[in-house]
Amino acid sequence: MLPYVSCVLQSIRNSGMNERSVSEVDMVNKMRLDDGIDASDVGLTPDMSYFRRGASRGTPVITYLPIRELEQFSMVIFCLPPSGVIPLHDHPGMTVFTKLLFGSMHIKSYDWVNVPQNLAELVNPLQPTSLPPGLRLAKVKRDAIFTAPCRTSVLYPEDGGNLHCFRARTCCAVLDVLGPPYSSARGRDCTYYHDRPYAWFPGGRGEPGSR
Ligand SMILES: [Fe+2]
DSSP, rough: OOOHHHHHHHHHHHHTTOOTTTHHHHHHHHHOOOOTGGGGGOOOTTTTTGGGOOOOSSSSOOOEEEEEESSSSSEEEEEETTTOOOEEEEETOOOOEEEESSSSSEEEEEEOOOOOOHHHHHHHHSSSSSOOOOOEEEEEEEEEEEEEOOOOEOOOSSSSSSSSEEEESSSSEEEEEEEEBBBBGTTTOOOOOOOOOOGSSSSTOOOBBBB
């Protein structure tokens, strides 16, 4: 077993969670990755080829290192060269533990805003009451630069910044634990989004918020 695999699994065992019997409830209630874990623990260093931009001038390639893929959860490390971007995406119905192992990155995250139709009509009866098809309202949760060492972030299905985008300022390694994992058969596909200011749309009137 690769050193970082055994190390991360040991971290999970130390948290009191059995990797083979963990339930979704366990994931939410018990799982806390060891905040002391860093790049040296997982056998990754910034000088590895994963973190080089390469010769091309195109978008830096993001490397995906799968660690564990179980029915209850999956564990993966993302390796981002400088300027690497993981576009805005969601984790439907999932709880995500994200740990920046090394590097510095800009993270922007959102949570969905669910506005009842009749409430929208009451608030602004002169404006269209629904967004055009394909658009959905979201509010900014975080818009900040994170530099390792920093604490593990927890994204819940409805809160914590379930939609997020990573932009690497330096080379970065990010450990993600997803519970439950993505599954198209169970309605948990990853969807990518573009965000646009709320003020761009009818009825926005410059209020803060984004889509
Ligand atoms: Fe993500």
